[in-house]
Amino acid sequence: MRRTRSSAALVAAAVVAGGLALASPAHADPTPAGTFRKLVGVGSDTTQDVLNALAGDTVNNKSYADTAVKSASGAGIASYDAIEPGTGSTSSSVQTRSGGPAFLRPNGSGKGRLALSESLTGDKYPDSAGVSIKNQVDFARSSSGPSTSGTALTYIPFARDAVGxxxxxxxLDSLTVDQLHDIYSGALTKVGGQTVHPKIPQSSSGTRKFFLSAIGLTDATLSPDIPTVQENQADSAITEDGALVPFSVGSWIAQNNGVAPDYSKAAAAAGAHLAAVQLPGDSGATTPVITVNGKLSPVTAYYENATFGRDVYNVVPSRAIDPAGIFYDKDLYDVFVTSGSHKAALASDAAEKVIADFGFVNEPYNGSVSVAKHAKLGGLEESGIDTSTPAKPGNLKAAPGDASLKLSWTAPAPTGLPLTDYRITLTRADGTVAAVKDVPAPATSYTFTGLADGTYTAVVAGANLNGTGAPATWTGAVRFASTTKATAATTAYGRTPKVTVTVTGSHGVAPTGKVTVKEGSTVLGTGALDGSGKASVALSNHLKVATHTLTVSYAGNGKLNASSTTATLKITKATPSVSSSAPGSISHTARAKVSVKVTATGTTPGGTVRIYEGSKVLATGTLSGGKVTVTLPKLSRGSHKLHAFYAGSSTVNSRSGADFTVKST
Structure with missing residues (x-):
């Protein structure tokens, strides 16, 4: 049977009956200040307080040191609040590693998942104006499921919550889903004669995302007139009759029971409460909470409802909880994962008691990593990332040696999620598998040893968090190795850049043949090796002004395998010379003409020339064939010290010419 609310004063009365005093919020980042732990979590403020408690910190003036959750090796949790402890600031920074960067505190589930994603990719958080936070976050607290498809992140269910x-x-004592839809879409402005004043949590809030989905809206269909408030803070949101805001029921319980930092008891004492909601398919409304022995408790039927009940998650990198993978993190696994006979530390009896104290409902699937048992999989929550697997590795080369084979390749171009590792399979001429090896990115080589003589086929494929991509294949015999080295000096535009290449062979074998210089797929030049294995390759003197990454390849010969390297060539702007000629004197009623010539090695400058007297521009002209004649305005009587200034171009630097004097009579 559903329990219905009979009076708006029910929750407020429960608060008073429970003897809950209104108190200033007491927060808990890892304490004391400057404490760092291995497993760093950020994100949702819905679960921040219970995770702070499970980390063993002090929450609302109560120490949870005796129930701190740790891995088998003793690694602990560091859970950082969504907003700055003590101040409530949403623009403060957080430092999660000793010596690590300070970055904007992730406020809400979405920001937490973004921070976790960018901790994996090494991108800047929260955007290109932020800082790189590579390896600064290990898990994200999230009160909602994935926003993007993929398998990069595993959403491990932690407890059951509900949104009221x-x-x-x-x-507003009792509301329907349809009423909530119309209120938040802007179609309904009064309920029972009361003007409504809806509020919505911040954009990165998991509660916001979940609530809008539950009532059939999205951010795009949400009324733009609805003000944004900090999630789960009734004191600042519920300030007038008719006010309403989605709220974590677990957070409401924990705050009003005095377990979590208080952002809501003042509002509750003034009449704020959780409305009863008519759940889909029901004829009556269900209250999210009841009072038991003077304390608020969850209404199980509301929590288990598919519309407003929700799992809350700890989100971890999928690769970090794969015991067979090269990125396996046993400490993370010990704390969060329940699989087979292994039980998550967060699913222990002591941990689940703490979870229940903070208003959540414990479920038997706490710690599950199976999508059949409430776990979810999602992609990295970072804009511009897709679900593609890696492209084929480039320039797969082999350096056969004595019973060994060294494979090297270049990383494939980025295709969405970051490259994580390479799978290398080596087969013999008869098709049998000689060896299989996984190596982590960014390594781009691996050496197989102890091989018998013969012909082998090597297949190298890059993998990212979505799986294995297209393979690169090499087939050949065990031969000797070659090594290619290349350098390129910084060269001004218009001058001929040269790439100096040296190829050496192992076992005293002299290299012969050709080297090729490319930028991307474009051939820039080739050269033949001399008797000492060297070549100087001249490139075009009109390469654009930029830093060029060149690929220099040696084709190999009958005794040596091919090899390649990269070289950086910096093309700078040319330095011009500016000369000018003008009459020494001229009548003050006439207009002098100044001839200006701009030259630079290997190119004919174009662009603008200005004639200055001091800092004043007297006239301008445009070069044609590197020359221009500029007519000056009439000059006042006297001597005028002038100079020509060339403004430069995309290939030539700017420069001033020598001073000259024109006397006006």
């Missing part, structure tokens, strides 16, 4: 609606005013 905190309201003020008897007209």
């Amino acid at each position: 609606v905190a309201v003020k005013g008897p007209a």
